């Protein structure tokens with residue numbers, strides 16, 4: 001593929017179009033938006049690959065993180081084979097490509113970061129350490145608490161959804177409260193608390209690139225563990241690389257793809273490929 | 289693609305994922321997912 005084609009394919013414009021189209025296609029239950037309710041059909045047996053709240057009025061599929069907590073917290077099964085299998089499949093095929101190309105919440109952060117702000121921060125001292133936070137959130141709020149903090153009926157809350165997830169507030173809470181009087185009437189402290197989390201995240205996204213994906217998202221944490229083995233991967237041809245460092249400078253996830261092309265932080269956006277002057281970087285299924 | 293370059297690990301893990309999915313669906317986990325997803329999740333939207 002020639003250089004100009006690569007620039008177009010992995011430039012922000014094309015990627016944002018794919019993200020938007022995917023977001024629209026998987027949230028196209030128009031009646032939900034018109035009547036303030038959610039889709040209740042059989043498509044919801046299936047999970048979508050990205051973080052997409054199933055209480056979004058338009059959502060046609062299930063959120064894998066919500067689904068995982070639902071099975072853990074149901075009191076019926078302690079291992080969620082169905083959802084874990086789905087995450088293994090998607091992760092093993094494409095790793096964090098989902099974060100870069102197929103997650104509506106990722107798109108929202110991408111767009112927010114484009115808004116001019118007096119100070120944009122690319123790197124800071126605690127950044128590396130904070131990247132581990134998403135694994136702690138995954139372990140504690142998605143697995144341990146829904147599995148073991150049970151009520152008298154042997155069931156549990158979806159802890160991540162309830163106390164952290166800003167996607168639920170944005171995609172479900174805000175539109176449903178706006179459209180449905182009954183829900184509006186039930187708003188209390190939890191709603192205000194979750195709205196505050198969303199507000200903090202929106203402001204943080206203006207300053208830092210994808211703070212939710214870098215530090216909080218349990219779905220990104222799961223997919224990141226597959227980046228090393230996934231079929232679809234990023235590779236650097238050392239014989240072509242001139243070590244100019246351009247790729248590491250343009251990478252907003254702070255990855256150096258020449259050193260660690262399989263980095264758990266790489267969301268496979270392809271920005272580095274589009275900027276490489278010698279075409280040393282490429283997406284491929286080959287190991288080398 | 290030569291043997292060394294073939295993405296065995298990814299393909300085997302993906303196939304194992306499919307087996308897990310079918311097994312999970314067989315023992316009723318997909319029904320739990322559906323029943324949660326077709327009711328407004330009050331925790332998700334910040335009500336319950």
Ligand code: SF4
Pocket residue numbers: 234250251252253254255256257265266267268269270271272273
């Ligand atoms: S290494 Fe390249 S593909 Fe990965 S996140 Fe950075 S710019 Fe995107």
